[in-house]
Amino acid sequence: LAKTTQPISMDSYEGQEVNITCSHNNIATNDYITWYQQFPSQGPRFIIQGYKTKVTNEVASLFIPADRKSSTLSLPRVSLSDTAVYYCLVGDMEYSSASKIIFGSGTRLSIRP
Amino acid sequence: DAGVTQSPTHLIKTRGQQVTLRCSPKSGHDTVSWYQQALGQGPQFIFQYYEEEERQRGNFPDRFSGHQFPNYSSELNVNALLLGDSALYLCASSLVGGQGETQYFGPGTRLLVL
Numbered sequence: 256l257a258k259t260t261q262p263i264s265m266d267s268y269e270g271q272e273v274n275i276t277c278s279h280n281n282i283a284t285n286d287y288i289t290w291y292q293q294f295p296s297q298g299p300r301f302i303i304q305g306y307k308t309k310v311t312n313e314v315a316s317l318f319i320p321a322d323r324k325s326s327t328l329s330l331p332r333v334s335l336s337d338t339a340v341y342y343c344l345v346g347d348m349e350y351s352s353a354s355k356i357i358f359g360s361g362t363r364l365s366i367r368p
Numbered sequence: 369d370a371g372v373t374q375s376p377t378h379l380i381k382t383r384g385q386q387v388t389l390r391c392s393p394k395s396g397h398d399t400v401s402w403y404q405q406a407l408g409q410g411p412q413f414i415f416q417y418y419e420e421e422e423r424q425r426g427n428f429p430d431r432f433s434g435h436q437f438p439n440y441s442s443e444l445n446v447n448a449l450l451l452g453d454s455a456l457y458l459c460a461s462s463l464v465g466g467q468g469e470t471q472y473f474g475p476g477t478r479l480l481v482l
Contacts, residue, residue, distance in 0.1 A: 291473075296476070296478065301472060304470055358412070360408075360409060
């Protein structure tokens with residue numbers, strides 16, 4: 256199982272860029288890296304997914320170095336509404352991957368005015 | 369495009385009772401996974417259904433069972449409820465063969481066992 260390690264919590268201020276790094280030293284060749292955001296009492300929401308290099312969408316960017324042993328989720332110009340728990344997941348591309356994906360405790364991001 | 373829906377939103381049961389939770393997947397998705405999320409923890413995988421069969425299972429006892437219907441919707445059943453079963457139960461849907469197997473989650477059902 257590809258286990259991930261991420262900071263338990265982070266604090267930042269509105270308008271700042273926030274980078275959350277996730278370590279996944281035993282990532283396998285077929286594994287994708289996926290980030291989810293979760294607000295209290297809601298289901299996790301898909302943010303971004305990547306395999307290597309850099310991926311960007313309207314919400315965030317994901318940076319993956321060549322060795323793929325870590326990844327960094329970048330949230331540009333955060334607002335109070337970005338306060339949430341962020342999960343880094345690693346899993347393979349086959350439909351049978353769900354049981355191998357471990358959410359962990361995530362990173363609790365707090366944004367202050 | 370309807371996302372993943374779950375019912376009911378909240379439920380209160382007593383120890384020993386049985387409960388059934390329901391999930392409708394995102395339009396176009398054929399696979400449903402169920403997760404249990406205790407307060408302050410990340411979701412834990414219970415099982416996954418594809419083509420009306422349980423294809424994968426996490427480390428949960430047989431008291432947890434499920435079903436998938438021809439329209440891809442799914443039910444989670446929990447028998448002989450324990451206090452420790454109190455949690456947010458999440459349903460996630462995905463499409464087999466979809467790139468990266470991205471899962472889309474529903475809002476969850478909050479179960480309280482007294």
